[in-house]
Amino acid sequence: MIRIGQGFDVHRFAGKGEGFRLGGVAVPYHKRLEAHSDGDVLLHAITDGLLGACGMGDIGRHFPDDDPRWRDADSIGLLASTLRLAAEAGWVPVNVDGTVIAQAPKLAPYIGAMRQATADAMELSPGAVNVKATTSERLGFTGRGEGIAAMAVVLVESAPGRG
Incomplete structure (x- = not known):
């Protein structure tokens, strides 16, 4: 049996900083992300998608930001x-398959490392992990440079011998 889950996350920029983590990779930038955890929107979206595919709720249920x-x-x-x-x-x-939405910084130089870090964390081949980055054409909070968003789709299958 196969199932699919969708995940989404967003964090706002909060003042000066040395950058942030995205897809398990350090991205240098003059701002930091406001978050309870390390604020990695891509990995949060992937985690949320994985939980959804497995019918296990969402990231906030398992890792609440008030804990x-x-x-x-x-x-x-x-x-x-x-x-x-x-x-x-x-x-x-x-x-x-993950998509990061950010007006800045440009993320193309980090995509390969994000794919590899995510693949390593999930014990998948890099070919089974896709990461894309796009802008919102200067529209909305990401377009104004107020934050970053990410979406992800995760496909799971029954473990061998489980049906």
């Missing part, structure tokens, strides 16, 4: 925890 345990949490760790939950429920990821 001090998740303060400054590494999103690779949140994804790893979610992968364990999925495996325990009999699901394994097949592929991921």
